[in-house]
Amino acid sequence: MAGLSPQTPQPTTITVHQQSRILEVGFSDGRQFRIPFELMRVYSPSAEVQGHGPGQEVLQTGKREVDLLALEPVGNYAVQPTFSDGHDSGIFSWDYLYFLGSQQDELWRRYEERLQQAGADRDAPMVAASGAACGNHH
Template identity: 75%
Template structure:
């Protein structure tokens, strides 16, 4: 799977902090990250968010209050979160979670830049993307 490196750090603990809306992940190399649910949702590795190639990413908005309803294991390499807005198709490898934690400042800055370029507010409601429905079937 893309984003999975041999010998990479693996989670030793994963704690969902519902009130503060963060996922705390402690890795085998000693790193501990508190990853906001919003950041996870905005950067979900799913095709619904990332598109099917460079330049096809779908800018996510209105995710500040998103909750994590569940976190399902995927083999020994990832978790699949279920978010309160119905999104549940992103599979987060250990390396991807590590990147979200380690690169949070850079990822937030990139997100804010993309919002500014699009002229939309972080809290604006999502509008259906042209040609895409919520039941994204990857049929094209």
């Protein structure tokens, strides 16, 4: 997880918009981002999504309708969302939220590319990979 540096803008406002499924975050440098829950869920910084190293990422699908059930503060540097699909292990630091907000277009493009390469549909339900759980070695 990216650490905080003195240059990291701090959030001044965080608003959850349930109807539009958007997390609105205003930062101390004046920038304001509207981050879709789906983008947050697809790019969750958790090991469950990111894997344990490059190339280990788990392609997420069926997250367009995901809701944000809770958003808990983690110290003074992050928030931990609970999503309606039960995912709650991602800790989103301020700089990671800033990254998601500022790089949205590129992140969506990369997501669409990965779906295409995998021959996956964005709205297909997730298939549980057998034996792929953390620490589950055969």
